[in-house]
Amino acid sequence: MPCPAQMLGFTTPIRLARVIFGGRTFRSYINPPREAHSTALPLSQHVFASNRRTEPHPHSCDNTARMPPQFTPRTLKTFQRRLLAWFRAHQRDLPWRSSRDPYRIWVAEIMLQQTRIAAVLPYYRRFLKTFPTVESLARAPQEKVLQLWSGLGYYSRARNLHRAAKEIASSHAGEFPRTLEAALALPGIGSYTAAAVLSIAYDQPLAVLDGNVARVLARLGAIRGDLRAPARWRQLAASAQSYLALTAPGDWNQALMELGETICTPRIPRCGVCPVSRWCLARARGLTREIPAPRRKRAPVRIRIAAAILRDPRGRTILVRDPGAHDDVLFSRMWQFPAVEVARHPEAELATHLHDILKIDRASLHLEPLPSARHGVTFRNITLLPFLARVPRLPKRPRTRVLLLSRLAQLPASSATHKIAAALARR
Numbered sequence: 001m002p003c004p005a006q007m008l009g010f011t012t013p014i015r016l017a018r019v020i021f022g023g024r025t026f027r028s029y030i031n032p033p034r035e036a037h038s039t040a041l042p043l044s045q046h047v048f049a050s051n052r053r054t055e056p057h058p059h060s061c062d063n064t065a066r067m068p069p070q071f072t073p074r075t076l077k078t079f080q081r082r083l084l085a086w087f088r089a090h091q092r093d094l095p096w097r098s099s100r101d102p103y104r105i106w107v108a109e110i111m112l113q114q115t116r117i118a119a120v121l122p123y124y125r126r127f128l129k130t131f132p133t134v135e136s137l138a139r140a141p142q143e144k145v146l147q148l149w150s151g152l153g154y155y156s157r158a159r160n161l162h163r164a165a166k167e168i169a170s171s172h173a174g175e176f177p178r179t180l181e182a183a184l185a186l187p188g189i190g191s192y193t194a195a196a197v198l199s200i201a202y203d204q205p206l207a208v209l210d211g212n213v214a215r216v217l218a219r220l221g222a223i224r225g226d227l228r229a230p231a232r233w234r235q236l237a238a239s240a241q242s243y244l245a246l247t248a249p250g251d252w253n254q255a256l257m258e259l260g261e262t263i264c265t266p267r268i269p270r271c272g273v274c275p276v277s278r279w280c281l282a283r284a285r286g287l288t289r290e291i292p293a294p295r296r297k298r299a300p301v302r303i304r305i306a307a308a309i310l311r312d313p314r315g316r317t318i319l320v321r322d323p324g325a326h327d328d329v330l331f332s333r334m335w336q337f338p339a340v341e342v343a344r345h346p347e348a349e350l351a352t353h354l355h356d357i358l359k360i361d362r363a364s365l366h367l368e369p370l371p372s373a374r375h376g377v378t379f380r381n382i383t384l385l386p387f388l389a390r391v392p393r394l395p396k397r398p399r400t401r402v403l404l405l406s407r408l409a410q411l412p413a414s415s416a417t418h419k420i421a422a423a424l425a426r427r
């Protein structure tokens with residue numbers, strides 16, 4: 001059979017393996033362990049080298065050569081047929097599934113990273129309505145792209161998506177690349193996203209591995225321990241490739257994701273309705289609640305951020321950009337109210353900050369406290385402490401923007417900024 005590595009534009013499977021595990025980080029297999037790429041065995045040693053021991057042709061990529069332990073070639077095919085049939089009958093009706101347009105699939109995969117489907121749906125529809133093609137996205141100003149992303153979080157995804165769209169428009173004639181190597185060269189596209197788009201849009205034989213798929217595979221194979229540990233993640237990556245149904249790689253990848261999202265869920269998997277339960281080693285051994293092992297969470301850090309809504313008599317306010325240590329994490333380098341992390345005396349510390357960045361006279365400043373708001377960013381528990389300051393006129397400084405408070409929604413701003421603005425209405 002033709003070798004998938006060659007179908008993907010690589011001269012040998014080793015070259016493909018180097019791109020997947022060697023030359024690039026492995027990061028987009030949704031938050032894999034950071035160091036995984038540095039110590040990973042090349043795929044050739046997991047899949048292709050195994051083939052060399054069992055197949056006469058060194059470039060053969062028949063993935064049954066490294067069989068999951070509970071399968072024979074025949075039962076593996078039955079397992080694949082069963083899961084594919086279940087997926088085709090029961091898959092959820094999601095907008096990115098109605099098309100094999102790589103652009104639409106790519107946008108969905110980027111939005112879905114670390115974000116729930118329900119949260120993504122309205123953003124996805126709005127984004128595709130505004131930018132129906134990769135060319136329309138490439139032509140758009142970054143500010144418009146960020147505005148449509150506002151509230152979805154992880155804004156580097158939007159910035160990279162925009163940069164990659166420009167590259168596709170200028171260097172790939174507006175078509176998402178068909179080779180893994182070219183896809184991985186685009187900004188913001190790691191192995192997970194490349195495998196998802198190439199398999200779903202172009203039927204490329206590449207298995208995806210994200211948190212959901214890892215959990216399903218770990219349970220199927222009764223793989224214990226921390227799934228994010230580099231060695232275990234490599235084991236799961238090899239396992240994902242060996243399970244892959246080469247006749248329908250796109251559907252296969254989506255079927256595993258769907259199974260993880262709807263049935264083989266993290267806490268209480270619904271094994272009674274699972275289409276592949278008869279092949280599941282965790283179920284057979286009574287380990288479904290122990291796999292995966294709970295992850296050690298980073299201890300939460302409490303942070304207090306004081307922010308000033310300056311308002312002039314015309315109802316206008318001033319926004320700033322990149323002014324402090326929290327702009328990246330909390331405000332994502334977008335327009336925000338002047339803000340600073342505070343310790344004991346929020347009002348006084350904020351007044352000092354306003355003097356430092358906007359040259360506002362502390363003596364004439366009256367800061368009226370507004371209702372506080374909670375905001376979580378990964379391990380950070382942030383308390384937002386908004387203050388209203390009425391000023392006769394707004395300062396004129398570089399890298400600032402003056403606008404009516406009612407127009408805030410028209411600018412790209414993080415949800416923390418919107419929470420601060422909402423405090424005005426709650427006072």
Ligand code: SF4
Nearest residue numbers: 264269271274277280
């Ligand atoms: S039998 Fe249960 S644990 Fe095993 S794959 Fe199915 S849902 Fe997951």
